[in-house]
Amino acid sequence: MPFTRTTEQSSKYDHLEKMPVAELLQNINNEDKTVPFAIEKALPQIETLVEQVVFKLKEGGKLFYIGAGTSGRLGIVDASECPPTFGVPFDLVIGLIAGGDAAIRKAVEFAEDDKEQAWKDLSEYKINSNDVVIGIAASGTTPYVIGGLEKCNQNDITTGCITCNTGSPLSSVAQYPIEVVTGPEFVTGSSRMKAGTAQKLVLNMISTATMIQLGHVKGNKMVDMQLSNHKLVDRGIRMIMDEISVSQEVATTLLNEHKNVRKAIEAYANR
Structure with missing residues (x-):
């Protein structure tokens, strides 16, 4: 053909x-x-x-x-x-x-x-x-x-x-x-x-x-994304707030400490 x-x-x-x-x-x-x-x-x-x-x-x-x-x-x-x-x-x-x-x-x-x-x-x-x-x-x-x-x-x-x-x-x-x-x-x-x-x-x-x-999404969120600009940092904070029901202040602190959304969520869960 x-x-x-x-x-x-x-x-x-x-x-x-x-x-x-x-x-x-x-x-x-x-x-x-x-x-x-x-x-x-x-x-x-x-x-x-x-x-x-x-x-x-x-x-x-x-x-x-x-x-x-x-x-x-x-x-x-x-x-x-x-x-x-x-x-x-x-x-x-x-x-x-x-x-x-x-x-x-x-x-x-x-x-x-x-x-x-x-x-x-x-x-x-x-x-x-x-x-x-x-x-x-x-x-x-x-x-x-x-x-x-x-x-x-x-x-x-x-x-x-x-x-x-x-x-x-x-x-x-x-x-x-x-x-x-x-x-x-x-x-x-x-x-x-x-x-x-x-x-x-x-x-x-x-x-x-x-x-x-491969496990790089949790729920429907990009929990492993790189925090390479202010928009993505803000998105990461909101992800943490939604996932573990904490205030913006707590989510910000967690993200600043762990530099990664997934690690921040896991650290809070394992306290």
């Missing part, structure tokens, strides 16, 4: 340049509304991959995201938010982008076309069979990502992917593929739109569900 990149098919809208702003926004919003329903169809695939990630991380492994362009940037964003949100080490979840850190802000020409570079990038982190690598590519055809997963498979490293086409070369390489079929974009081929939104939502699911399973 031939592979069709629906993310590259022509938009069902035309003459965009003639649309007033209100119509542009309404049509973009109409397309965006379809993304959660596309993700819903992929929930069993997401569940299977998350279970693998949780298992590997409990065994001491790490989670890597690899991608190019928008996909690479989304992986980096998700990875970079895990330490402040869940209090995990900065190198537990790692995002890598074709072209290196310079490509985060500015596209690096042809970086995504190198099938060998992803493995070189991963090797700098001493990747091994305890780890999981998730390739992110809306098209499912990015050589950087496909080549990286192929080498991981050869080295007994668990692989998954997030793509927005069915039956892509990337899905055939990944052991645990996630296919969220978002269809043609509002602007033809601009996969930073619906496809990018879908990838971001799936990444949210993967990292959040994993961290909850």
Whole structure:
């Protein structure tokens, strides 16, 4: 069966340049509304991959995201938010982008076309069979990502992917593929739109569900979050107040003493 990149098919809208702003926004919003329903169809695939990630991380492994362009940037964003949100080490979840850190802000020409570079990038982190690598590519055809997963498979490293086409070369390489079929974009081929939104939502699911399973959430609160600004300190105080029913003054004292919401709550409970 031939592979069709629906993310590259022509938009069902035309003459965009003639649309007033209100119509542009309404049509973009109409397309965006379809993304959660596309993700819903992929929930069993997401569940299977998350279970693998949780298992590997409990065994001491790490989670890597690899991608190019928008996909690479989304992986980096998700990875970079895990330490402040869940209090995990900065190198537990790692995002890598074709072209290196310079490509985060500015596209690096042809970086995504190198099938060998992803493995070189991963090797700098001493990747091994305890780890999981998730390739992110809306098209499912990015050589950087496909080549990286192929080498991981050869080295007994668990692989998954997030793509927005069915039956892509990337899905055939990944052991645990996630296919969220978002269809043609509002602007033809601009996969930073619906496809990018879908990838971001799936990444949210993967990292959040994993961290909850690893015990970094208590009730519904981020009790291991880093207290890196006044807003988060205030949030931590309110968490303590809600959890153990103490005054703001007592909660503040506990947090100042223990520097961590979980430790503050546990210290109070163990008095």
